[in-house]
Amino acid sequence: MSNMYAIKDHSFENQLYINRIVVAFIAIILLTSGLITRLVYLQIVGHEHYSLLAKDNSIKIVPLIPTRGMIYDRHGKVLAENTPSYRLEVIPEQIKNMDDTLLRLQKLLDISNEEIDQFQKLRKRQKRFASTPLLLSMSDEELAKFAVVRPYFPGVDIHTQLVRHYPYSDLAAHVVGYVGRINEAELKELPIAEYRGSSHIGKLGIERSYENELHGKTGYAEIETNVQARLLNTLNEVNPDPGANLYLTLDIDLQKTAYDALAGFNGAVVAIDIKTGGVLAFVSRPGFDPNPFVVGIANEDYQDLQSSENQPLYNRALRGLYPPGSTIKPFIALAGLENAAINPEQKLYCPGYYQIPGVTHKYRDWKKGGHGSVDLNQAITESCDVYFYRLAATLGIDNMYSFLQKFGFGEKTGIDLMGEKSGLLPSREWKREQKNQAWYPGETLITGIGQGYLQVTPVQLARATATLANKGKVVTPFLVNKIVNVQGTRPGVESGNNIIPLTPSNVNSVIDAMINVVHSAHGTAKGINKDISYQIAGKTGTAQVMGIKQGAKYNENNIDFKFRDHALFVSFAPANDPKIAVAVVVENGGHGGSVAAPIAGQVIKQFLQENNEN
Amino acid sequence: MKTETRHEQFEPPSVLGNFLRSLHIDIPLFIGLILTSLLSLLVLYSAGSQNMDVLMRQVSRLGLAFFFMTVLAHIDPYQFKRYATLLFGLGIFLLVAVLIMGQIGKGAQRWLELGFFRFQPSEMIKITTPMMIAWYLAEYPLPPKSKQLFIATILIVIPTLLIAKQPDLGTALLVASSGAGVLFFAGLSWRFMTAIVVTLASLTPIIWHFMRGYQRDRVLTFLNPEADPLGRGYHIIQSKIAIGSGGIYGKGWLGSTQSELDFLPESSTDFIFAVFAEEFGLSGCLGLLILYLLIIARCLYIASQAQDTFSRLLASSLAFTFFVYVFVNIGMVIGVLPVVGVPLPLISYGGTSIVTLLAGFGILMSIHTHRKFR
Numbered sequence: 001m002s003n004m005y006a007i008k009d010h011s012f013e014n015q016l017y018i019n020r021i022v023v024a025f026i027a028i029i030l031l032t033s034g035l036i037t038r039l040v041y042l043q044i045v046g047h048e049h050y051s052l053l054a055k056d057n058s059i060k061i062v063p064l065i066p067t068r069g070m071i072y073d074r075h076g077k078v079l080a081e082n083t084p085s086y087r088l089e090v091i092p093e094q095i096k097n098m099d100d101t102l103l104r105l106q107k108l109l110d111i112s113n114e115e116i117d118q119f120q121k122l123r124k125r126q127k128r129f130a131s132t133p134l135l136l137s138m139s140d141e142e143l144a145k146f147a148v149v150r151p152y153f154p155g156v157d158i159h160t161q162l163v164r165h166y167p168y169s170d171l172a173a174h175v176v177g178y179v180g181r182i183n184e185a186e187l188k189e190l191p192i193a194e195y196r197g198s199s200h201i202g203k204l205g206i207e208r209s210y211e212n213e214l215h216g217k218t219g220y221a222e223i224e225t226n227v228q229a230r231l232l233n234t235l236n237e238v239n240p241d242p243g244a245n246l247y248l249t250l251d252i253d254l255q256k257t258a259y260d261a262l263a264g265f266n267g268a269v270v271a272i273d274i275k276t277g278g279v280l281a282f283v284s285r286p287g288f289d290p291n292p293f294v295v296g297i298a299n300e301d302y303q304d305l306q307s308s309e310n311q312p313l314y315n316r317a318l319r320g321l322y323p324p325g326s327t328i329k330p331f332i333a334l335a336g337l338e339n340a341a342i343n344p345e346q347k348l349y350c351p352g353y354y355q356i357p358g359v360t361h362k363y364r365d366w367k368k369g370g371h372g373s374v375d376l377n378q379a380i381t382e383s384c385d386v387y388f389y390r391l392a393a394t395l396g397i398d399n400m401y402s403f404l405q406k407f408g409f410g411e412k413t414g415i416d417l418m419g420e421k422s423g424l425l426p427s428r429e430w431k432r433e434q435k436n437q438a439w440y441p442g443e444t445l446i447t448g449i450g451q452g453y454l455q456v457t458p459v460q461l462a463r464a465t466a467t468l469a470n471k472g473k474v475v476t477p478f479l480v481n482k483i484v485n486v487q488g489t490r491p492g493v494e495s496g497n498n499i500i501p502l503t504p505s506n507v508n509s510v511i512d513a514m515i516n517v518v519h520s521a522h523g524t525a526k527g528i529n530k531d532i533s534y535q536i537a538g539k540t541g542t543a544q545v546m547g548i549k550q551g552a553k554y555n556e557n558n559i560d561f562k563f564r565d566h567a568l569f570v571s572f573a574p575a576n577d578p579k580i581a582v583a584v585v586v587e588n589g590g591h592g593g594s595v596a597a598p599i600a601g602q603v604i605k606q607f608l609q610e611n612n613e614n
Numbered sequence: 615m616k617t618e619t620r621h622e623q624f625e626p627p628s629v630l631g632n633f634l635r636s637l638h639i640d641i642p643l644f645i646g647l648i649l650t651s652l653l654s655l656l657v658l659y660s661a662g663s664q665n666m667d668v669l670m671r672q673v674s675r676l677g678l679a680f681f682f683m684t685v686l687a688h689i690d691p692y693q694f695k696r697y698a699t700l701l702f703g704l705g706i707f708l709l710v711a712v713l714i715m716g717q718i719g720k721g722a723q724r725w726l727e728l729g730f731f732r733f734q735p736s737e738m739i740k741i742t743t744p745m746m747i748a749w750y751l752a753e754y755p756l757p758p759k760s761k762q763l764f765i766a767t768i769l770i771v772i773p774t775l776l777i778a779k780q781p782d783l784g785t786a787l788l789v790a791s792s793g794a795g796v797l798f799f800a801g802l803s804w805r806f807m808t809a810i811v812v813t814l815a816s817l818t819p820i821i822w823h824f825m826r827g828y829q830r831d832r833v834l835t836f837l838n839p840e841a842d843p844l845g846r847g848y849h850i851i852q853s854k855i856a857i858g859s860g861g862i863y864g865k866g867w868l869g870s871t872q873s874e875l876d877f878l879p880e881s882s883t884d885f886i887f888a889v890f891a892e893e894f895g896l897s898g899c900l901g902l903l904i905l906y907l908l909i910i911a912r913c914l915y916i917a918s919q920a921q922d923t924f925s926r927l928l929a930s931s932l933a934f935t936f937f938v939y940v941f942v943n944i945g946m947v948i949g950v951l952p953v954v955g956v957p958l959p960l961i962s963y964g965g966t967s968i969v970t971l972l973a974g975f976g977i978l979m980s981i982h983t984h985r986k987f988r
Contacts, residue, residue, distance in 0.1 A: 013756045016801040017926055021918050024798070024930070028910060028937050032903055035941065038948050042858040043896040050858025054892075124667070191827075196848075 062223060063197030066216030067162065069243030071176055071206060073252040074278075074481065079176050080207065082162040086143055088135035092123055094155030101153065102134075108149065109142050111135060131159070136295065164200065164294045168252060170287030171259055174315045175250060175279075175417070175479060177205020178290035194218050203293070206246065206479060209418050210492075213483050216243035244485035246492070249278030249478065257606050258283045261599040266310055267566075267586040268317035270462035270477075271603050274578045277466070277475045279415065281582075281603060282459070284316040319421045321455040322585050325541030325592070326383045327570045328404075328450035330468060330510050332391060333376055335403035337506035341394045344376045344509040350386035356393070356441055363389050363445050366542070380513035383524050383540060385449050392448025397439055400447060401427040406500045407464040408474070415459055415477045416493055423460055426453035450541060458585045461570050466581035467500070469537070469572035471507050474498040475581075511537050515575045524593040525569065528601035536604060537578075538571030540592030564588040569596035573604045580607050638687040638983040640916065646909040647975060650960040651676050653902070658963055660868045661881045661889040668882065672963055679972040686976030690984050694977060695749055695924045701738075702746035702769075708735035709776040736785045737970040739773045741977070743789050744935070747796040748927035756923065757801030766797060781826050784942075784955035791938045795931035799917075833952045850949050853888035857948060864895030882963040884955060887947040906940050906959075913975075916982045925981045932974045939971075 042050065071080035088109070095101050102116055111134065119134045138146070138158070146158065164179045166172070179200040182190070186201055195201075196218060202208040219240035258269040262285040271281040288305055292298070297305075305313050314320070336342040352370030353362040365371065365385040371378070379387035392400065404410070410425025424430075426447065428439040446452040456464075459477060466475040480492030514537035517523040524540040543566040567589030572581040582600040589595035634641055654676075655669060662668035712735055747766050751758050758766065770793030778786040798807075822830065856870065870892045881889050891899050913933030920926040939959040945951030947958075957967050 009755065013801075013923070016756060017799065017930075018918060020799045020801060021914050021930060024934060025911070025914055028907070031937075031941055032907060034950075035944050035948065036900065036903065038950055039857070039891070039896055039899050042854060042948060043861055043891070043899070046854075046858045047861045050855050051861070053855045054859035124665075189827075 062221050064219035064221055064237070064240045065197045066218055066240035067242045068164065068179070068200075069214040069216065069245045069485070071214075071246045071248065073248050073250045073255075074280075075251065075253075076247075077252050078167060079172055079248065079250075079252065081165050081167065083165045084160050085136075085163040086138040087133050087159045087161065088138060088146065089131040089133050089157055089159050090119070090123075091131050091155045091157075101156065105134070105153070105156070108145060109135065109138075131157070133159075137163075166290045168255075169289045169291065170312075171256055172250070172252065172282075173205070173287045173290045174284040174317065175205055175248070175255075175282045176290070177207040178203055178293040179207050180293050181296060200294070204290075205417060206248070209416050210244075210246055210480060210483075213244040213246065213485070216485075217241035241486055244483045246480050247482040247484065249273065249276070249280065249481045250282065251280050251607070251610075253610075254603060254607055255281045255283060257281075258599065258603050259285060259287070261602050262586065265586045265589055265595075266316070267584070267589065268320055268458035269582065269584050269599060269603065270317050270458045271580055271582045271607070272462050272466045272475060272477050274466045274469050274475060274572060274581050277477050278481060279477050279479050280580065280607060282317050282479070284314070284318070284320070286310050286312040288312040315417075315419070316585070316587075317458045318415070318417055319419060320457055320585065321421060321423060322458070322566055322568070323452070323454055323543040324450040324456045324461060325543035325566070325568050326385075326450055327461060327539050327541035327568045327583075327592070328448075328454065328456075329380055329383065329388055330514055330539050330570075331404060331407055331409075331464065332388055332395070332400065332448050333380060333513070334468070334502070334506060334510050335400055336391045336395060337376075337509060338403065338502060339395060339399050341399075342376065342391060347373045347375045348379075348387050348390055349373050350384050352386070354386045354389035354445065356445070359442075361442065363442070376509060377513040377516060378522070380510070380539065381516040381520055381523050383517075388448045389445045392444050393441070395444075395448075397426070397428060397444045397447065400444070401425060407467055408460055409454075409456060409464065413457075413459050413463045413477050416479050420459070421457050423457050424453055424455040451544060458583050461568070461585070462581055462583035465570040465572055465583055466578075468507070468510070469578035469581055471504065472500040472502040474500060511575060514539055514571075518571070518597075525571075525597035527593060528597050532601075532605065534574035534608060535576065536571050536573040536601070537575040538569060538597060538600065540597060541568035541570070542566070542590075542592050543568060545588065564590055567592045567594075567596040569593075569600050571597070571600045571604065573608065579611065580604055635983070637684050638979055639684065640687075640912075640979040640982050643909065643912045643916070643975060643979060646905065646912060647680075647960065647972070650905060650909070651680075653905075654961040656867065657886055657890050657893070657961060658882060660870060660893060661886050662963065664868070668963060675968055679969045682969055683972040683976035683979070686973055687979035687983065689980055691922075691925050691928075691977070691981045692984075694745060694928070694980070695752075698742070698745045698749035698924075702742045705735055705739040705742045706773060706776070708733075709739060709773060711735075713776060713779060734966050736777045736780065736782060736789070737966045739777070740785065740789055740792060740935070740970050741932075741974055743770060743773050744792040744796050744928055744931040747793050748924050748931065751796065751800045751927060752923040757803060758797070763797065763802070763806065766793070770794065778824075781829065782955065783829055787942065787954060788935060788938060788956065792931055792935040795934035795938075796927045798934070799927050799930040849885065849953060853885050853947050854949050856888040857891040860892040860895045862896045864891070864893050864898055867893055869893050884943065884953075884957055884962060885947055886962050887944055887958050890961070891947075903940075903944075906937075910937050913978055916978050919985065920981050921985055929978050929981050932978055936971070936974070 068082055070078060070082070073079055088105075090101075092098065102111075102119075105111060106116070115135065119132060123132050134156075135142075143158065146153075150156075150158075166176060166178065168176075180203045181199055182195065182201045187195075190201070194215070194217065198215070198218065202211040202214060207214065217240060219238045221237040222235040254271065258271065258281045262269060262283060265285065267285055269281055269283040270279065272278070273280055292301060333342075337344065350365060350370040350372060352365045352368055354365075355362055363385070366383070370386065371382055371384040374382065374384050374387055376387075378384065404425055410423055412420045412422045414420075426443070431437055431439050431443075431453075443452050447454050463475055463477050466477075467473070474496060476493075476496050478493040483490050483492055515535050517540065518525045518536045518538050519529050520526065523529075525538050528536065528538075545563050545565055565588070567584075567586040569584045569592050570582070572578045580603075582603050584596040584599045586596045586599070631641060634644060655672060658672055659669055746769055750766060750769065751762060754762055770790055774786045774790045774793075777789060825833075859865070870889050890902065894901070910933055913936065914930065917926055917929035917933055920929050936959060939956060942951060942954065942956045943958040943962075946953045946956070957964055959971050960968065
C-alpha cells in the first residue's frame with residue numbers, strides 16, 4: 001500500500017506519540033495504585049478478619065451430594081439402583097513406612113501389583129494428606145478381614161460410597177443406559193455448583209436424557225475445621241434434595257422374553273402400548289453390560305466392544321436403519337385407498353414380474369410365476385410385489401411421500417432417548433438436493449415394496465403400526481411414565497393429540513388383510529396363529545441386504561450369513577381392540593414370516609395374558 | 615541515513631553482555647524476565663504442593679519460550695512488517711479452521727493437533743493482530759482518519775469475535791485490547807475514545823445476550839460472590855481469604871494453608887496470585903508489582919526509542935497488552951474484576967501463554983536491537 005497524497009508531519013507525529021506513551025504510563029501507574037489500594041484493604045484492614053477465616057478455625061464449605069434417583073420398570077422392578085461399595089484408602093502422610101505397610105496389606109488382602117503401581121502413581125500426583133484409594137472395591141470377606149486388624153494400620157481406612165448398579169445388565173442397557181465419570185468437556189457445560197462433589201453423570205439412555213431429574217439438588221454444609229482439616233463443628237447445613245425416581249413404561253419381563261426370543265441373531269424388538277404410547281419392550285440385541293462403565297471400563301474391554309462385529313454398543317432399536325421391505329405395504333395400500341388410486345375389490349393380474357411400459361427391465365415378484373389375479377386383501381396377505389409395483393406407479397412418489405410422512409417415516413419419533421435417527425423417506429426434492437439427480441420411475445416402484453432409498457428404524461416401524469392400529473390417532477412412544485421426587489409425582493412426557501384423517505372403511509380393509517396375513521391359510525405369517533384366543537394383525541417383510549442381478553436367483557443357502565436378508569414383522573393385537581403394537585427386525589434372519597413373526601407372537605402372547613389376569 | 619548497523623555501546627563490556635548483545639537480547643528486559651520466571655518456579659513449587667513434575671514441565675516450557683524469544687529478537691522488524699498481513703490472514707484462517715473442527719467434533723475446541731504439540735491459533739493472533747493494525751495505520755499520517763479507524767476496528771473485531779465464540783473470553787479480551795492499544799498509541803482522539811466507551815456501554819445488553827451460561831455466571835458471581843458460596847462465588851471468596859490472611863509479611867514460602875488444604879482452586883493457574891499473596895504478603899505483592907512495572911517501563915522506553923511508525927505502534931501495544939494481562943488477572947483474583955480466564959503473565963502454570971508472551975518480548979528486543987541509528 002503506498003500513499004502518494006498524504007504527507008507525514010514527522011515532528012507532529014513524534015510529539016503525539018511521546019504524549020501517548022506518557023499518558024499510558026501514568027494510566028498504568030494509576031491503575032496499579034488501584035490494585036495496591038485493594039491489596040492494602042485486604043491484607044491490612046481485612047487481615048484480622050480473613051486470618052480468622054483462614055487460620056485455626058477455617059470455615060470450609062463442603063458439598064452434600066444428593067442420592068441419584070432410582071429407575072424402575074412398570075411393575076416396580078429395579079432397573080438402576082445405588083449400591084454401597086467399599087474402598088480401601090491410605091493417607092500417605094500418616095504412614096511411617098509405606099513399603100512395609102503395603103507389603104503387610106498385600107499379605108492380608110488380595111491386592112495385585114498393578115493396583116500397587118496405580119496407587120503409587122496416584123500418590124505422587126496428590127497431596128500428602130489426601131486420602132488415596134488403594135483397593136477400589138472390597139468384598140465382604142475382605143471387609144471383615146481388614147476390620148479385625150484395622151488398629152494395626154493407622155492411616156489406612158475403609159470408605160463407603162454409593163455406586164450405580166444395573167441388576168439386569170445387558171437386558172436393558174440400551175434403554176436405561178449408564179452413568180460414567182464426568183469428563184472435561186461435560187464439566188465445561190455443567191452448572192458448577194450443582195455438580196460440586198458429584199463424580200458421575202448420565203452418559204446414555206434414560207440415565208442421560210433424564211440427568212436433570214435423576215441427579216437431584218446438591219446441598220452444602222459449612223463446617224469448621226482445624227489446620228489438619230479435621231472436622232470440629234458443623235455450623236450450617238442445607239440438605240440435598242435426592243434425585244427423582246423414574247418409573248418406566250417398560251415391562252422388564254416382556255423385555256426379557258423379547259431379548260431371549262432374539263437369541264442367536266442381531267436385531268431389535270420394539271413393543272408399544274397403543275393406548276398411551278408407552279414403550280413396553282425396547283430390545284437391541286446384542287446388549288452389553290453397562291456396569292463396567294460406571295467404575296470405568298478397562299480400555300481393552302472397551303476396544304473389544306467397539307470393534308466387535310456384532311456391534312453391541314449400537315442401539316439398533318433407536319438408531320438402526322433398515323429398508324422396511326414388505327412391512328411398508330399396509331401403509332402403501334392405505335395411501336392407495338385414501339387417494340382413491342384403487343378400490344379394495346379391484347383385481348390385478350400378477351404374472352410374476354412388472355415392466356414399466358417401454359422398458360425391458362423386469363421388476364420381479366418374490367414368487368416365481370406370480371400370484372395370478374389378486375385383490376387388495378390377497379395382495380397384502382400373500383405380499384404380492386407386482387400389485388404394489390402397479391399401485392406405486394399409479395400413486396407416484398409425491399403422494400407416497402406425503403402419506404408416509406404422516407405416519408412418522410423420515411422423522412424422529414420423539415421418544416425420550418437421545419441420539420435417535422430419523423431414517424430416510426425419499427422424495428424428489430431429497431434426491432435433487434442429495435444426489436443432484438431427477439427421480440426415476442423405477443425408484444417409485446421399489447419404494448412401493450419398501451426397498452430402494454427408504455430406510456426406517458425399528459421404533460419408527462412400531463410407532464407407525466401403532467398409529468395404524470389406532471385408526472390414525474398418532475402414537476408418540478415414550479419410556480418414562482412417572483417422575484417421583486420430594487415435590488410430588490408428575491408424568492414423564494406430555495402426549496400429543498395429532499390425528500391423521502382416515503376413512504374408517506379404508507383402514508378396516510387394510511387391517512382385515514393384515515389379520516389374514518396371520519390367520520388365513522395363504523398368510524405369510526400363518527405359523528403364529530396356533531393356540532391363541534385373539535386375532536393378530538401383522539405384515540411380514542424381507543429386506544434385501546445384497547442386490548441380486550437380473551435373472552439371478554436368490555438362494556439363502558449359498559449366501560454368507562451376513563449377506564442374508566433381514567427379516568421383519570410388524571403387528572398389533574388384539575385386532576378388534578388393539579392394545580399392543582410390536583415391530584421386529586432380525587438382521588440376516590431370512591424370512592419375516594418364519595423368523596421375525598414368532599418373536600412378535602411370543603411378546604404379544606405374554607403381554608395379553610398378563611393384562612387379562614389383571 | 616547511515617548504512618551500517620550499529621549496536622548500543624554504553625554497556626560495560628563483559629563476556630556475557632557481548633554474548634547477549636550478539637543474540638540481539640536487550641539486557642535490562644532480559645534480567646526482568648529471568649527474575650519473574652525464577653519467581654514463577656518458586657511460587658509454583660509451593661502452589662503445586664511441591665510436585666517436581668509440575669516444576670520440570672514449567673522449566674521446559676520456559677526454556678522453549680526463551681528460545682523462541684531469542685529467535686524472534688534476531689529477526690529484523692522490517693520482516694514483521696513485511697509479513698504482517700500474511701501472518702494475520704493465516705491466524706484468521708486457522709481460527710476459522712479450529713472453529714469448524716470444533717463444530718464437527720464435540721464441543722469447544724481451541725487448538726490444532728500438530729502431532730507433537732497442540733497449537734492454539736488464538737495465541738498467535740494475540741501478536742499478529744497488533745502487528746496487522748500497526749502495519750495498516752503506519753501507511754497513513756497519524757492520527758488516523760475515521761476511514762482508517764473504521765477498517766482498523768473491523769480488523770480487531772473479527773479475531774475477537776472468532777475467539778469469543780470458542781469460547782475463550784479472556785483471550786478475546788487480550789486480543790481486543792492489543793488492537794485497541796495500537797489505536798491509542800496512534801493518537802486516537804479523546805473524543806472518539808469517549809464515543810467508543812459510550813457505544814460499548816450501550817452494547818452491554820447485546821453482549822450479555824450472546825454470552826454463554828457460564829460466562830454470565832462469572833459476571834453475576836463477580837457482582838455478588840456471597841450469593842452462591844458453593845458454586846460460582848467459591849473461587850473469589852477463597853482467594854480473598856488467602857490474600858487477606860497473608861497480611862503484610864505473609865506466611866512465608868510454602869506457608870500457604872489455603873492452597874495446601876485445597877480451599878483454593880486453580881491455585882497453580884489463574885489463581886496463583888492468591889498463593890503468592892498469602893505466602894509473601896503485601897510486601898511481596900508490592901515487590902512483584904514493581905517488577906512488572908519495571909518490565910513495562912523498559913518496554914515503553916523501547917517503544918519510545920523505536921524509529922519507524924510500525925515499530926513504535928507494535929512495541930507500545932505489546933507493552934500495553936502485558937499490563938492488561940497483569941491488571942485483569944490480579945484484578946480478578948482480588949475481586950475487583952470478573953473472573954475471566956487470564957493467567958498471571960510469566961508466573962501462572964501453563965504452556966502456550968508463556969511462549970506467546972516471550973515471543974512478544976522477542977519482538978520488542980528485535981525492534982530495539984535493530985535500530986539503524988541512535
